[in-house]
Amino acid sequence: MSLGREGWRGYDIIGDVHGCANTLEKLLQKMGYERCDGVYCHPDRQAVFLGDVVDRGPHIREALYLVKDMVDRGSARCILGNHEFNAICYTTPAPEHSEQGHVRAHTPRHNRLIAETLEQFACHPEEWRMFLDWFKTLPLFLEMPGFRVVHACWDQGLIDEYKARYGDNLLRDELILESMEAHSFAGRVFDRLTRGTDISLPRGTSIVGRDGFVRESFRTKFWARNPQTYRDVVFQPDPLPEDIADRPLSARESEQLLSYGVNEPPVFVGHYWLQGSPKPLRSNVACLDYSAVKFGRLVAYRFDGERKLSADKFVWVYVDPES
Numbered sequence: 159m160s161l162g163r164e165g166w167r168g169y170d171i172i173g174d175v176h177g178c179a180n181t182l183e184k185l186l187q188k189m190g191y192e193r194c195d196g197v198y199c200h201p202d203r204q205a206v207f208l209g210d211v212v213d214r215g216p217h218i219r220e221a222l223y224l225v226k227d228m229v230d231r232g233s234a235r236c237i238l239g240n241h242e243f244n245a246i247c248y249t250t251p252a253p254e255h256s257e258q259g260h261v262r263a264h265t266p267r268h269n270r271l272i273a274e275t276l277e278q279f280a281c282h283p284e285e286w287r288m289f290l291d292w293f294k295t296l297p298l299f300l301e302m303p304g305f306r307v308v309h310a311c312w313d314q315g316l317i318d319e320y321k322a323r324y325g326d327n328l329l330r331d332e333l334i335l336e337s338m339e340a341h342s343f344a345g346r347v348f349d350r351l352t353r354g355t356d357i358s359l360p361r362g363t364s365i366v367g368r369d370g371f372v373r374e375s376f377r378t379k380f381w382a383r384n385p386q387t388y389r390d391v392v393f394q395p396d397p398l399p400e401d402i403a404d405r406p407l408s409a410r411e412s413e414q415l416l417s418y419g420v421n422e423p424p425v426f427v428g429h430y431w432l433q434g435s436p437k438p439l440r441s442n443v444a445c446l447d448y449s450a451v452k453f454g455r456l457v458a459y460r461f462d463g464e465r466k467l468s469a470d471k472f473v474w475v476y477v478d479p480e481s
């Protein structure tokens with residue numbers, strides 16, 4: 159059996175690498191990929207990266223070469239993650255009338271998120287520019303034979319609108335500047351597809367995450383069915399305080415939640431820092447980010463055309479703190 163016009167027998171969808179290049183090599187080798195002329199290939203399967211190859215980890219430059227070489231060779235595809243989009247915006251000058259120097263302001267928080275990447279490319283400025291140009295060519299979402307991929311959230315309405323406006327799934331320069339305005343189409347698309355949905359915490363409350371950041375909102379599922387309380391929709395590593403978790407969703411909050419249908423094709427996302435044993439979130443929804451860069455697992459799903467996802471098709475490598 160082959161899936162799709164390109165004749166691949168299956169696809170190996172891979173979660174957020176975040177600079178864990180050595181672990182990525184181990185995962186590819188475990189799945190039967192071998193270097194051919196220096197680039198990892200599989201004779202009859204294609205890899206699909208879910209974005210967030212950059213930032214945080216020890217071997218960001220190496221990870222980017224590994225992935226980009228595979229994409230250039232055709233042995234992999236890669237979509238845009240919020241970290242690649244952040245890198246583009248962080249390095250794009252803002253229009254002159256703007257109060258900030260760059261599309262993504264150089265605040266202490268933003269500086270910290272991109273610090274390892276900039277440090278590791280400090281002696282390779284031309285390579286960094288080359289990768290930034292490459293990020294701008296990455297699709298925002300992919301509709302593959304029998305499955306879909308997006309970094310954080312499949313929002314059919316926004317995706318349909320994107321295709322209607324632009325006719326494809328690619329990032330374009332004018333949208334980078336437009337995204338500075340949070341309520342613009344570009345602002346909404348990038349935020350939703352690469353960062354997901356969230357709900358604001360009640361006024362005056364906040365959560366300090368395990369990563370040390372203070373948040374006034376929490377990440378929510380885009381596939382919840384008939385949720386009643388915050389507990390039913392929360393989807394993030396940091397649990398909500400009990401009293402907040404039990405709060406009922408307001409009519410407005412319920413109305414704004416997405417609900418990915420049970421009969422839709424399987425969709426794969428990264429982004430959410432999961433822990434524990436990899437398994438589908440639902441029969442047609444899987445997240446492949448199991449916190450590799452925090453010494454969790456780098457996870458792939460080996461897709462062969464099934465309508466219902468199965469726990470035994472996840473493959474992973476534990477991240478070695480020494481490597």
Ligand SMILES: [Mn+2]
Pocket residue numbers: 174210239240241309352428429430
């Ligand atoms: Mn992400």
